[in-house]
Amino acid sequence: MTPTTCSPDELRTLFLFEKLDRSQLETLCENGHVELIETGPVYAEGDDATCFYVLISGEMVMSKLSGGEDIEISRTSQPGVYSGAWQAYLGERAAQTYPASARVLVPSRFFVLDADVFGRLVREWFPMAVHLLEGLFFGNQNSRQIMDQRERLLALGSLSAGLTHELNNPAAAAVRATASLRDRVSHMRRKLGMIASGTYDHETMASLIRLQDEAAELVAKAPTLSPMEAADREDELADWFDARGVAGGWDLAPTFVAAGMDVAWLDKVRAGVDDDVLLESAIRWLNYTVETELLMNEIADSTTRVSTLVDAAKQYSQMDRAPYQRADLRELLDSTLVMLGRKIGDLTVVKEYDPALPAIPMYAAELNQVWTNLIDNAVAAMDGAGTLTVRTRREGDTALIQIGDTGPGIDADIRDRIFEPFFTTKPVGQGTGLGLDISWRIVVKKHKGSLRVESEPGATTFEVRIPIEPRD
Ligand SMILES: Nc1ncnc2c1ncn2[C@@H]1O[C@H](COP(=O)(O)OP(=O)(O)O)[C@@H](O)[C@H]1O
Numbered sequence: 001m002t003p004t005t006c007s008p009d010e011l012r013t014l015f016l017f018e019k020l021d022r023s024q025l026e027t028l029c030e031n032g033h034v035e036l037i038e039t040g041p042v043y044a045e046g047d048d049a050t051c052f053y054v055l056i057s058g059e060m061v062m063s064k065l066s067g068g069e070d071i072e073i074s075r076t077s078q079p080g081v082y083s084g085a086w087q088a089y090l091g092e093r094a095a096q097t098y099p100a101s102a103r104v105l106v107p108s109r110f111f112v113l114d115a116d117v118f119g120r121l122v123r124e125w126f127p128m129a130v131h132l133l134e135g136l137f138f139g140n141q142n143s144r145q146i147m148d149q150r151e152r153l154l155a156l157g158s159l160s161a162g163l164t165h166e167l168n169n170p171a172a173a174a175v176r177a178t179a180s181l182r183d184r185v186s187h188m189r190r191k192l193g194m195i196a197s198g199t200y201d202h203e204t205m206a207s208l209i210r211l212q213d214e215a216a217e218l219v220a221k222a223p224t225l226s227p228m229e230a231a232d233r234e235d236e237l238a239d240w241f242d243a244r245g246v247a248g249g250w251d252l253a254p255t256f257v258a259a260g261m262d263v264a265w266l267d268k269v270r271a272g273v274d275d276d277v278l279l280e281s282a283i284r285w286l287n288y289t290v291e292t293e294l295l296m297n298e299i300a301d302s303t304t305r306v307s308t309l310v311d312a313a314k315q316y317s318q319m320d321r322a323p324y325q326r327a328d329l330r331e332l333l334d335s336t337l338v339m340l341g342r343k344i345g346d347l348t349v350v351k352e353y354d355p356a357l358p359a360i361p362m363y364a365a366e367l368n369q370v371w372t373n374l375i376d377n378a379v380a381a382m383d384g385a386g387t388l389t390v391r392t393r394r395e396g397d398t399a400l401i402q403i404g405d406t407g408p409g410i411d412a413d414i415r416d417r418i419f420e421p422f423f424t425t426k427p428v429g430q431g432t433g434l435g436l437d438i439s440w441r442i443v444v445k446k447h448k449g450s451l452r453v454e455s456e457p458g459a460t461t462f463e464v465r466i467p468i469e470p471r472d
Pocket residue numbers: 373377378381405407408409410418419423424425426430431432433434435436437460
């Protein structure tokens with residue numbers, strides 16, 4: 001029969017209690033008890049931390065959940081080893097849940113004390129030590145929060161700088177195109193006045209209007225020409241204008257070429273007008289038509305680009321959406337890529353999305369921060385040239401997201417450290433060393449997923465796994 005009575009003399013043999021005096025040991029025994037725990041679980045990670053445990057004899061294992069798996073973190077039979085509610089002296093200011101799970105491998109004896117009593121005794125007996133521990137604990141927590149905030153602001157700052165620039169280009173293009181359009185339209189009004197004053201007969205007018213409709217249609221279908229092809233065609237058209245005495249052919253040719261018109265089409269115009277004197281003003285009229293069409297296309301393109309960017313920014317920030325809900329990974333990754341468009345620059349981007357992946361419950365805005373950090377690192381590693389791969393895949397009941405780059409890779413001797421807070425190999429001012437730490441916490445802590453890296457020179461891949469259905 002294993003004794004389960006508490007004896008001060010036995011407690012004294014445990015290293016944890018070695019300097020306590022007789023009356024303190026007696027107090028422990030009066031307030032706590034010795035318990036024999038059979039093989040199996042003692043307490044589970046995340047449960048309310050109600051007891052403080054000290055191993056007297058036996059063998060115990062501590063484990064923590066990571067990526068849905070229970071990972072053993074220590075195994076010991078050393079008497080005096082303590083676990084459980086050991087932070088009870090910090091009171092309500094710290095999370096009072098078990099930070100890991102404990103189980104015993106053989107029937108084991110523990111000295112067990114209620115968390116409240118343990119906390120009170122430690123505060124009474126070691127006030128100075130408690131102050132020091134509080135300083136350590138809350139000091140760390142505080143600086144961590146401040147640094148996190150800063151990292152987030154830095155990331156946000158660089159994203160919004162990128163976005164502002166991205167928005168500015170198409171917006172400025174639309175403004176410029178609108179001004180040119182106004183100018184062309186006013187010219188057309190004047191030309192219309194001249195035409196209406198009667199130089200053209202009815203038939204010519206009718207064919208001019210037909211040609212104008214045809215021109216507008218051609219612009220919509222204009223082929224993309226290489227610079228060489230375009231230059232050749234411009235030469236041909238300019239020669240054609242010269243031969244028919246149309247002044248300023250060199251200025252007119254590029255517009256017609258951009259609209260996909262060739263010598264054959266100009267011959268048709270010539271046939272429709274049938275008068276070299278009227279030809280020039282017909283050509284100019286058609287030129288305005290083409291120019292206005294091209295300008296309207298440009299405005300449509302730039303404004304579409306603006307609204308695409310705004311959509312992406314909305315999607316990225318998850319503005320006006322609940323923080324935790326089902327979301328489509330493809331949309332998140334795409335919006336992140338758009339947001340980082342400027343940073344990604346001329347790198348080749350390969351997207352391979354698994355269409356079979358369902359929408360997954362998640363903190364979407366926070367996961368966007370993860371993609372941002374991983375893509376940011378990948379882009380930085382490639383230094384202007386290489387391939388960025390963004391891939392999703394279903395693996396049983398988890399979704400796998402891979403961000404790959406063709407940069408130099410991560411040296412084996414630092415691979416274990418890159419997830420540590422403040423670890424960076426970047427020059428001061430460029431890296432905070434928090435990107436991967438924050439990503440790890442979002443993926444592992446918040447989504448009960450995992451974050452790993454595979455790396456060799458020329459191929460580095462960060463792998464994020466998140467459960468498709470949340471695990472409690
Ligand atoms: N794709 C990558 N290729 C090479 N090294 C990387 C890559 N991603 C991360 N690292 C390394 O990990 C370190 C830590 O990354 P991170 O936590 O994002 O901090 P920071 O980017 O601010 O340095 C980087 O400084 C770099 O040395």
